[in-house]
Amino acid sequence: MSNKKVGSVLVIGAGIAGIQSSLDLANSGFKVYLLEQTPAIGGTMAQLDKTFPTNDCAMCIVSPKLVDCGRHPNIEIITNAELGKVFGEAGNFKVEVKKNPRYVDEDKCTGCAACTQNCPVSIALYPVEKISILLKKDDADKVDAILKEFKDKKGSLMPILQSITREYNYLPEDILKYISQKLDISLAKIYQIATFYNAFSLKPKGKYTVNVCFGTACYIKGGNRILEAFERELGITMGNTTEDLIFGLETISCFGCCGQAPVVTVNEDIYGHFRVTQVPKLIKKYREEESAKTKA
Amino acid sequence: MAYRCNVLLCTCTMCVSVGALKIKSKLEEEVKRFNLENEVQIISTGSSWLCTKGPTLIVQPDDIVYQLLKEKDIPNLVEEHLLKGRPVHSLMYIHPEELHPIEKLQDIPFYHDQRLIALWNRGIIDPDEIDEYIARDGYKALVKVLQNMTPEDVIQEIKDSGLRGRGGGGFPTGLKWEFCRKNPGSPKYLICNADEGDPGAFMDRSIIEADPHSLIEGMLLAAYAIGAEKGYVYVRSEYPLAIKRLDGAIIKAREYGLLGKGVFGSDFNFDVEIFRGAGAFVCGEETSLIHSIEGEPAEPRQRPPFPVEKGLFGSPTNINNVETLSCLPRIINFGAKWFAKIGTEKSKGTKVFSLAGKINNAGLVEVPMGITLREMVFKIGGGIPNRKKFKAVQTGGPSGGVIPESMLDLPIDYERLQEAGAIMGSGGMIVMDEDDCMVDIARYFIEFTRDESCGKCSSCREGLDAMYEILTNICKGNGKDGDIEFLEELGEATINASMCGLGKSAPNPVLTSIRHFRDEYVAHIRDKKCPAKSCVDLIEYSVDQEKCTGCFICNVNCPTNAIIGEKKKPQTIDKSKCIKCSVCFEVCRFDAIKVG
Numbered sequence: 001m002s003n004k005k006v007g008s009v010l011v012i013g014a015g016i017a018g019i020q021s022s023l024d025l026a027n028s029g030f031k032v033y034l035l036e037q038t039p040a041i042g043g044t045m046a047q048l049d050k051t052f053p054t055n056d057c058a059m060c061i062v063s064p065k066l067v068d069c070g071r072h073p074n075i076e077i078i079t080n081a082e083l084g085k086v087f088g089e090a091g092n093f094k095v096e097v098k099k100n101p102r103y104v105d106e107d108k109c110t111g112c113a114a115c116t117q118n119c120p121v122s123i124a125l126y127p128v129e130k131i132s133i134l135l136k137k138d139d140a141d142k143v144d145a146i147l148k149e150f151k152d153k154k155g156s157l158m159p160i161l162q163s164i165t166r167e168y169n170y171l172p173e174d175i176l177k178y179i180s181q182k183l184d185i186s187l188a189k190i191y192q193i194a195t196f197y198n199a200f201s202l203k204p205k206g207k208y209t210v211n212v213c214f215g216t217a218c219y220i221k222g223g224n225r226i227l228e229a230f231e232r233e234l235g236i237t238m239g240n241t242t243e244d245l246i247f248g249l250e251t252i253s254c255f256g257c258c259g260q261a262p263v264v265t266v267n268e269d270i271y272g273h274f275r276v277t278q279v280p281k282l283i284k285k286y287r288e289e290e291s292a293k294t295k296a
Numbered sequence: 297m298a299y300r301c302n303v304l305l306c307t308c309t310m311c312v313s314v315g316a317l318k319i320k321s322k323l324e325e326e327v328k329r330f331n332l333e334n335e336v337q338i339i340s341t342g343s344s345w346l347c348t349k350g351p352t353l354i355v356q357p358d359d360i361v362y363q364l365l366k367e368k369d370i371p372n373l374v375e376e377h378l379l380k381g382r383p384v385h386s387l388m389y390i391h392p393e394e395l396h397p398i399e400k401l402q403d404i405p406f407y408h409d410q411r412l413i414a415l416w417n418r419g420i421i422d423p424d425e426i427d428e429y430i431a432r433d434g435y436k437a438l439v440k441v442l443q444n445m446t447p448e449d450v451i452q453e454i455k456d457s458g459l460r461g462r463g464g465g466g467f468p469t470g471l472k473w474e475f476c477r478k479n480p481g482s483p484k485y486l487i488c489n490a491d492e493g494d495p496g497a498f499m500d501r502s503i504i505e506a507d508p509h510s511l512i513e514g515m516l517l518a519a520y521a522i523g524a525e526k527g528y529v530y531v532r533s534e535y536p537l538a539i540k541r542l543d544g545a546i547i548k549a550r551e552y553g554l555l556g557k558g559v560f561g562s563d564f565n566f567d568v569e570i571f572r573g574a575g576a577f578v579c580g581e582e583t584s585l586i587h588s589i590e591g592e593p594a595e596p597r598q599r600p601p602f603p604v605e606k607g608l609f610g611s612p613t614n615i616n617n618v619e620t621l622s623c624l625p626r627i628i629n630f631g632a633k634w635f636a637k638i639g640t641e642k643s644k645g646t647k648v649f650s651l652a653g654k655i656n657n658a659g660l661v662e663v664p665m666g667i668t669l670r671e672m673v674f675k676i677g678g679g680i681p682n683r684k685k686f687k688a689v690q691t692g693g694p695s696g697g698v699i700p701e702s703m704l705d706l707p708i709d710y711e712r713l714q715e716a717g718a719i720m721g722s723g724g725m726i727v728m729d730e731d732d733c734m735v736d737i738a739r740y741f742i743e744f745t746r747d748e749s750c751g752k753c754s755s756c757r758e759g760l761d762a763m764y765e766i767l768t769n770i771c772k773g774n775g776k777d778g779d780i781e782f783l784e785e786l787g788e789a790t791i792n793a794s795m796c797g798l799g800k801s802a803p804n805p806v807l808t809s810i811r812h813f814r815d816e817y818v819a820h821i822r823d824k825k826c827p828a829k830s831c832v833d834l835i836e837y838s839v840d841q842e843k844c845t846g847c848f849i850c851n852v853n854c855p856t857n858a859i860i861g862e863k864k865k866p867q868t869i870d871k872s873k874c875i876k877c878s879v880c881f882e883v884c885r886f887d888a889i890k891v892g
Contacts (some may be wrong), residue, residue, distance in 0.1 A: 052755040053762075053789045154609060155591030162533075162572060192593050196750070198575030199533050215495035216690065216726045217652035219740050225878050232855055232877075253577060253744060255534055256498030257310045258652030258726075259347025259659055268536075270313035272350075276879050277853060 010035060010095060012083060015043025019065050026074035034069065035097060036079045042066055133177045142167055143175055147182055157185065157193055161200055170201045198252075206241040206248030208266050208286050210234075215254030217261040222276070226262055227251060229279040246290055247283070300335040301378065302356040304419060307340040308505050309537050310498075311350035315367065319351050322367050326374040336378050341419045342506030342541070346406055347652075347659035349389065354419065359401045362387040392656050392678050406657040406676050411638065413646045414462075414622040415662045417507040423541050426548040429509040435554060437628035438516050442562045447477060450521040454624070456632035458644030463489055463580075463617030464692065464721040465797075466643075466710040472614060476522040476604040479612040486519045486527040487608065487615045489585060493532065493577035494693030495744065497724030499648045500618040502660050504531070504538040507622070508545035512568065514621030516559065517628060519566045522614050527568040530585055533575055543570060577694075577748035581796045582615045584750070595752045596796035617722070619648055639665035643709035653690075653726035656681050663708075670704040673727055684729040687828075688812070692721025694741045695801035697808030698734065717808040719801065733830035734813040735820050738806045739767035745802035756799030759790035763806060772833045775821035780810060829891045832876045836892065841866040843888035850880035850889065 007030055011022045014036035022032045034041065045051070046066075048058040069075055084096035135143065146163045150156035160179065164171055171194050180187040194200045212218075212227045227249075231237055234247050241248040257263045260272025266286060271278075303323065307316050320340065327336050346352065349363035360383050362373065369387055376382050388397035389404050398404050412418065421428035429435075441450055455470030476484060488511065492500040504511060515527050531539050546568055549555045557565045571589050578584045581596050586608050588594040607613025623645060627635045639645050643665040649672070652658045656678035663672070669689060673679070680686050688698040697718035699706065706712055710720050728737065746760040763786050766779050787803030794800050810817060819825050826834040839850075839859075844866035851859045851867055858873035859880060866888075869880070881889040 048754075050755075050793050052753075052758055052793055053786060055755075055789060055793050155589055157591035158574060158588065159572070162574065189593075193591070196576060196593055197573075200574060214744075216693070216724070216737075216740070217496050217658070219495075220653055220726065220728060220732050220737070222878070228877060229855075229879070252534060252575075253493065253748075254495035254497070255309070256492065256501040256650075257313055257347075258496055258498055258650060259350065260310050260313050261652060261658075263313065270309065272310065272313035276877065276882055 007031060008033065010093070013037075013043070014041035014069075014077070014079070016045040016062055016065070018043070019062075019069050022075050023065060023068055023072065026072050030074065032072075032075045034075055034077045035081055035083060036077070037082055039080050039102065041069060041077060041079065132181060133174055135174060135178050139175065140178070143178055143182075147179070157183075157190065158197075161190075161194060165200060170204050173202070204241065204245060207246050207290065209248040209250060211250050211252045211255075211265045213255045213257070213261070213263040213265075214251040215256075215258055215261070215263075217258035218254075218263055221261045223251075223262045225276055226264060226274060226279065229276045230283075233279050233283050246287070299337040301337075301358075303336060303338045303378070304341050304354040304356065305338060306343065306350060306352050306419060308343040308347075308350075308502060309535075310343075310347045311352065312537070314350050316351040318367050319353075319365055319370060322370040323374065326371050327378070330374060330379050332374075332378055339422045340424075341421065342423045343415075343418050343502035343660055346389070346404075346657050348657065349659075354401060355383075358383075358399075360399050361389055361401050361404065363389050406659065406661075406678065409667075409671065409676055410662050411646050411664050412662050413626050413635075413638075414503060414510075414619045414648050415506065415660065416626055417510060418502070418660070419506065421507065423506055423508055424544055426509060426545065426552060429507070433629060434509055434625070435513055437625040438513055438554070439560065440628060441517055441520055442560055442564060447521045447523060450517065450628070451477065453632045454521070454627065457627050457635040458632075458639075459620065459623060459627065459635065460643065460710065461617060462619035462623075462647065462722070464695070464719060466720060469616065469620055472604060472616075473518065473521050475602075476612050476614040479605055481606070481610075481612045483526065483611055484522055484524040485608045485611055485613040486515060486522065486524040487582075487585065487589070487613060488515055488527065488529040488618060488621055489580065489582070489615055490529055490531040490535075490538070490618045491573050491580045491585060492535075492618075492722060493580045493748075494695070494722055494724045496650065496652055496690075496693055496726045497722050498650045498652075499660065499723050501532075501535045501538050502650075503618050503622050503648070504535070504542050508542045509549065510622045510625060511542070511618055512545060512549050512555070514624040515568060516554070516566055517624045518614065518616060518621060520564055522612075524614065525565045525567070527566065528571050528589060528608075529568060530571045530573060530579070530589065532573045539570060539572065546570070576750075577744075578750045578796070578798050581798060583796070585615065586613065593750075595750045596798075598795060619723070640707065640709045642711055647708065647720070647723060649723045649725045651677050651725050651727070654680055654684065654729040654732070655727040665709050666707045668705050668707050669699060672708070672725070673704065677727065680727065680729050684731065687728045687730050687732060688734065690718075690726040690728065690737070690805070691724070692719040692801075692804075693724045694745050695719060695797065695804060696721045696724075697804045698728075698737070698812060699808075700812040702812075717804065717811060719804070731828055731830060733771075733826050733828035734809040734816050735767065735826075736771055736828075736830055738809045739764065739771055741805040742767055742802070745798065749798060749802070753794045753796075753799055755790050755793035756802065759786055759793075759799075760802055762786055763790075763803065767806070770817065770820045771826075771831045773820070773824040773831075775817075777821065779821060780814065780817050784810060835876065836871065837869055837874055837876060837878075837880065838890050838892070839867050839869055840888045840890050843886050845886055845888075847885070849883045849885070853879050853883050855879065 009025050009030050010033045011018045012035045014034050022034045026032045045058050045062045051058045080102055081097050081099040084098050087094040150160050176190050180190055214223050230249055255263050262274050264271045264274045351365045352363045354361050373384050376384050385397045401407055417432050451470050451473050459469045460466045490500045555567050573579055576594050579588050579594050582603055583596045584594040603613040636644050646662050646664050648662045651661050688700050690698050699718055713720050742764045746764045749756045751757045787807045790803050791800050819827050829835050846864040848863050856873050856875055858870045859867050861867035
C-alpha cells in the first residue's frame with residue numbers, strides 16, 4: 001500500500017456541521033466528498049425557525065451555505081447514499097459507498113414538489129427493523145395479559161409501560177423488545193417514551209426506594225442536606241441502587257406534602273419533618289426489616 | 297342512626313405522613329373502650345386545615361379543634377372530651393403572639409379570613425362517601441343544568457361569572473368553552489389537568505383527596521356545556537392517595553347513574569377515565585399533556601391550532617384545571633352574579649394557594665382575589681417562625697418569580713402579579729426568610745427546569761444549561777464580573793425563542809431575583825460571600841467556645857469525625873475534615889455552632 005497522502009476528504013452527514021466543515025476544507029484546497037443519507041442536504045437546521053442564543057433566523061444562516069456547497073467546484077455531494085466498508089489507515093482511506101436509487105432524473109427535476117403532493121402513498125424514510133424475541137413462558141404470559149387489557153385502546157403505550165413497571169419494578173430490555181414486536185411499534189419509540197419519564201427505569205430498582213422530596217419547601221428546609229446524608233449512609237449517589245439491590249436512592253420534584261417539609265418516603269411510607277440525624281436510624285430500620293424477611 | 301357528636305379526623309397525605317392512621321385506630325379502640333360507639337362517629341376527611349399542625353381533628357357540633365396529636369394523647373382526649381364533655385386545652389391551637397389556646401375553628405386567624413368555594417367541602421365530608429357529598433347540595437347543580445339550562449345558557453353563566461383558568465394562564469373559562477362548543481369537529485373531549493408538577497404546590501392533590509365529587513360534578517357541567525362524552529383526568533403518579541380516592545368516587549358515581557349513558561335519565565352521556573402521569577413536569581403544558589395521553593413522547597407543539605380546535609386524537613379538546621372545575625357547582629348553584637361580586641375587577645372569585653416554606657401556618661388557603669400578600673403571610677400565615685426576618689415570597693413555582701418585602705402590599709390578581717415579574721401560577725406560595733440565599737434558590741429552580749426541559753427547543757435545552765452552569769459557579773464563589781448581565785441576556789433570549797410555557801417562563805426566578813436582590817449576586821461574585829450563609833462553599837462551621845458545654849453530642853454525630861475535644865470541654869472543628877453537612881448545627885442544643 002502506498003504511503004502517499006491523498007488530498008481528498010469524505011465528510012459524513014450534510015447537516016449544518018457537515019456543510020460548514022466541507023466548505024472550510026474545500027476553501028483550503030481539499031477535494032471534498034459530502035455524503036448524506038437523506039435525499040437532500042441541510043439536516044435539522046433547515047427545519048428550525050430560530051437559532052439560539054442570538055435568535056437569528058435559521059434559514060437565513062443555512063441557505064447561503066447550501067447554495068455555496070452546491071456550486072463549490074471542490075465539493076461533490078452524494079445524497080441518498082450510505083457508508084459501507086472503510087479500508088486503509090489515517091491519511092489513506094478507501095470507502096465503499098452505497099448509493100440508493102432516486103428514480104428521478106436529477107438533471108431534469110426542478111424540485112417543484114408537484115409530484116410529492118400528488119403521490120397517493122406515503123412511506124417511512126427509514127423502515128422499521130423487525131425484531132424477533134422469545135420470552136420465558138411465564139414472562140410471556142404476564143406481558144400478554146397486560147397487552148390484552150389495553151388491546152383496543154388508543155395511545156396505550158404509557159399505561160402498558162406503567163403496568164410492566166408495577167410487575168417487574170423496572171423495564172427489562174427483552175420485554176420492551178417483545179412489546180415492540182407484538183404491537184409493531186419501533187423499539188426506538190418505546191425507548192423514547194421509557195427514557196422520557198422519571199417514573200420509568202431501564203435498570204433494576206432496589207427493594208426499598210428512598211425518595212427525598214426536592215420540592216421548594218423541602219429544599220429551603222434542608223432537603224439537599226438530607227440527600228447528602230443518605231448518599232453518605234448508603235454509599236451511592238442519587239439515581240443509583242446499592243449493590244445488594246436493597247436500597248435505591250432518588251429525588252422527586254414534589255410530593256405535595258409541603259406542610260410537613262422536609263419529607264422523605266420509603267416505598268409507600270411517608271416521613272414528615274425529617275431531620276438529617278434520623279437518616280442512619282431509618283436505614284437501620286429497613287435493613288432489619290429486610291433481614292427478618294429473608295430469615296422467615 | 298343519630299350520633300351525639302362527630303369526630304372529623306384529617307387523613308390527607310400530609311397527616312398520614314405524621315401518623316394519622318395510627319391515631320384513627322387508637323381513636324376507634326378508645327371509643328369502644330368507653331362504649332361510645334353509638335354516640336360518637338369517627339369520619340376520615342381530607343385536607344381539613346392547617347397542614348403543618350397535623351394530625352388534626354375537629355369535634356362537632358362545637359367545632360373544637362385539636363392539633364399535633366400523638367397516639368398517647370388519644371385516651372385522655374376521648375375520656376375528657378368525648379365522655380365527660382370537657383375540652384382538652386393542652387391540645388388546642390395556640391395563638392403565636394397571644395399564647396393562649398383557641399377552642400373553635402372559626403376563631404383561628406388562619407381560618408377566619410378564608411372564603412371557601414373550590415374547597416367547599418374540605419374537612420367536612422368523608423371523601424369516600426358519595427351520600428355525604430349529596431347531603432351538602434352535591435349534584436344539585438347538575439340537576440339544575442340538565443332540567444332548566446341549555447349548554448349555551450351554561451356557557452353564558454360562566455362567562456358572566458368572570459371565572460378564569462386557575463391553572464395559571466388565567467384564560468376566561470367561558471370563552472374557551474364557547475370556542476370548543478362552536479368547533480364543528482367531533483367527538484369532543486374534556487381533560488382535567490391534575491398534573492400538578494410545580495414543586496411547592498398541593499392544591500389539586502388536596503381538592504381531589506378532600507372532595508373528589510366536586511371535581512366529577514364540575515367535569516359533568518363542563519362536558520354538558522361543550523358537548524363532550526368522554527373525559528380524562530390526568531393525575532401525577534406521585535399522588536397515589538388522590539388517584540385511589542378519585543377512582544373510588546368515579547365508581548360510586550357510575551353506580552348512582554351520575555356517570556355513563558343517560559346521566560339522570562336524560563339523553564346526556566358522559567364518562568371519565570383516570571390517566572396516570574409518569575413524572576414529567578412538561579406534561580402540565582396542554583399540548584404535551586395531549587401527546588402524553590396519545591402515547592406519543594410528551595413534547596409540546598406549536599399553537600395554533602389550539603387544543604379547542606385540534607386536540608386529543610385530532611378532535612376539539614377542552615382542558616381545565618382541577619380548581620377551575622371544582623368551582624363550577626357553586627357558580628351554577630348560587631349564580632354568576634354572586635361569584636362576580638367576589639374578587640377584583642378583572643380577577644373574580646377566590647383562589648386556592650398552598651402556603652408553605654418558612655411560615656408558621658403552612659397549609660391550604662382559599663381567599664378572595666385582591667387580598668394583599670402581607671395579609672397572606674402575616675395574618676393568615678401567622679408570620680415567620682423563630683423570630684426570623686421575612687425575605688421574599690415565591691409565587692408560581694419554577695415559572696414564577698420572587699416578590700420582596702417592599703412589594704408585600706401588592707393585591708393578588710392575575711395582572712398585578714404579572715407586573716411584578718411573578719405569575720399567579722397554579723397557586724404555590726413559598727415563604728423565605730433571611731437564611732435563604734436567593735442565588736441558590738434561583739439555581740435550584742433552574743436545575744429543576746433544566747432537568748425537566750423536554751429538549752425540543754434548543755433555546756430552552758441549551759439556555760437553561762448555560763444559566764445553570766453560571767449560577768453554580770456563582771454559588772461556589774467562582775463568579776465573574778459580567779455574569780449577571782450575561783444571565784439577564786440569556787434569560788431574555790430563552791424566553792423569546794422557546795415554544796411552550798416551560799421555556800418561556802423558566803428564566804423568571806433568575807430574572808426576578810436579579811431585579812430585586814442584585815446585591816446578593818454582587819456579594820457572591822465580588823466578595824465571595826453568601827449573605828444568607830447558605831451556600832456551602834462560601835461558609836465555614838466553627839464552635840463558640842463560650843457557649844459550648846462539651847456535651848459531646850456533635851462529636852458523636854459528626855459523620856467524618858471532624859469534631860475534636862474532650863468531654864465536658866469546648867469542642868473544636870477540624871476544617872480539613874469538615875464536609876459542612878450541618879449535622880452538628882442541627883443537634884446542638886446550646887446554639888454553640890456558628891456558621892459564617
